[in-house]
Amino acid sequence: MTTQSKLPPDSSSQASSARRPRQEQPRWRTVFNSVEAGATPKVEALVRSEGFARLVSAAVSVESAVQKQVRQYMSRYWHVFNLPAASDLTRLSQRIARLERNVAELVEASKQRPPT
Amino acid sequence: MTAIATTLRDRIGRDLERSASRARNGLGLIAGTRRSGVGMSPKRAVWRSGRAALYRYEGRRDAGLPPIVLVFSLVCRPYVLDLRPGHSFVEFLVDKGHDVYMVDWGVPEEADSENSLETYTLHYLPQIIEAARERSRAEQVNLLGYCLGGLLSVLALSAQPLPVNAFVSLATPIGLADMPVIANIVRTGLDVHNFIDETGNVPAEVIADAISMLKPTAAVVNYANLWQNLWNDEFVDAYQSFSGWSREHVPFPGRAFQQMSAFMTADALTTNSVVLDERDIDLGSVACPILCVLGSDDHLVPLSAAEGLEHVVGSKQFDELRVDTGHMGLMVGRKASTTVFPCIAEWLEKH
Numbered sequence: 001m002t003t004q005s006k007l008p009p010d011s012s013s014q015a016s017s018a019r020r021p022r023q024e025q026p027r028w029r030t031v032f033n034s035v036e037a038g039a040t041p042k043v044e045a046l047v048r049s050e051g052f053a054r055l056v057s058a059a060v061s062v063e064s065a066v067q068k069q070v071r072q073y074m075s076r077y078w079h080v081f082n083l084p085a086a087s088d089l090t091r092l093s094q095r096i097a098r099l100e101r102n103v104a105e106l107v108e109a110s111k112q113r114p115p116t
Numbered sequence: 117m118t119a120i121a122t123t124l125r126d127r128i129g130r131d132l133e134r135s136a137s138r139a140r141n142g143l144g145l146i147a148g149t150r151r152s153g154v155g156m157s158p159k160r161a162v163w164r165s166g167r168a169a170l171y172r173y174e175g176r177r178d179a180g181l182p183p184i185v186l187v188f189s190l191v192c193r194p195y196v197l198d199l200r201p202g203h204s205f206v207e208f209l210v211d212k213g214h215d216v217y218m219v220d221w222g223v224p225e226e227a228d229s230e231n232s233l234e235t236y237t238l239h240y241l242p243q244i245i246e247a248a249r250e251r252s253r254a255e256q257v258n259l260l261g262y263c264l265g266g267l268l269s270v271l272a273l274s275a276q277p278l279p280v281n282a283f284v285s286l287a288t289p290i291g292l293a294d295m296p297v298i299a300n301i302v303r304t305g306l307d308v309h310n311f312i313d314e315t316g317n318v319p320a321e322v323i324a325d326a327i328s329m330l331k332p333t334a335a336v337v338n339y340a341n342l343w344q345n346l347w348n349d350e351f352v353d354a355y356q357s358f359s360g361w362s363r364e365h366v367p368f369p370g371r372a373f374q375q376m377s378a379f380m381t382a383d384a385l386t387t388n389s390v391v392l393d394e395r396d397i398d399l400g401s402v403a404c405p406i407l408c409v410l411g412s413d414d415h416l417v418p419l420s421a422a423e424g425l426e427h428v429v430g431s432k433q434f435d436e437l438r439v440d441t442g443h444m445g446l447m448v449g450r451k452a453s454t455t456v457f458p459c460i461a462e463w464l465e466k467h
Binding site: 026039043047048061063064097104 | 165166225226227229230296297300301303304305306307310311314315316329330331332333336337340344
């Protein structure tokens, strides 16, 4: 039989909040709170909508495509002067990362191998 | 008349004092000279592999309970569980005599971009649990997973038999299709490679933007709170340590991110269709007692995404604690220290 229970929250939290005097709010804060209370649900509903998700998705795709184009163009430009482009450095650092992974795997394997 | 003059004098005196404190704290924040210590509980690394490390906290360790291993998310630093002295979950447990361990996944670099969910659940977590068990000379450990750390813990528990006595899940996302905003974006069919940079990881800034997008007005509200309470040293300390932590995201290993996106699309945990290392994983095989702690105002992992745990695991004993707070309110703030910490400690003592 599955035991499922809702644990009662600690009563001390309710007691302490009851004892705590209400902090006096400055006038600017009252105005801020009323504006924020009106705006927040609307903004949150907007970012949680399917339309917003489609917009973000499109923006990310476009940004990614533009970056790719710019990288290719810049790469060709630097190669004309026989200089390495950022893409060459990325390739190099990816190779180093692969080597680092291989070393880590070897270290792990050597740890697990029983001593001879 | 004298009473009015005294009240007026007191009020002017208080306002002047507050203005001085406000100026001092404000200048300290702007200049960056005002710093509060975080993650201060004494600890020692007892296990390391790759960037991951397991820390054991110093203390009496006389509670007579299995050691507790805290597993935090991959995208944030784990020191939030030991944020400030006097306001720390770790400190609370250590003071109760628990033998406390915490996993730090580290900051992934290019070499870690191939880290998959298998790396964390089939490779690291079994080793971590074994290291804690051996070090404490215990037969079993208690496991506590927070957010994505909870998800990794559930997957690890499902994928293999582990010596875990009891599991505490805090805001663990199970219904991944119900995750706000990000699930909608994934559903549009966007190629997730667009989020991955040249290091092969999802940059920390993208993680931070995705999280702040969920509560777009939170930053403005936080600044208003800070301005209102700038005179209050205690508030500024708390603000500084928490806001410092919340800005310190870490990159998400690209391969694990792709797997998470696929899980999100398939709602894999709810439908029990998780595949790890080319094996079908049955979440129903998790049999240890579970305490599921949920925040009813959680904007990051809403109730609809977190409350499904009891339906997917096979545990015979499943307890739930719902607290009227947000995602981080489960570990930081007044409700955490007055409600969540004592309830978790009490539950662990009973199991």
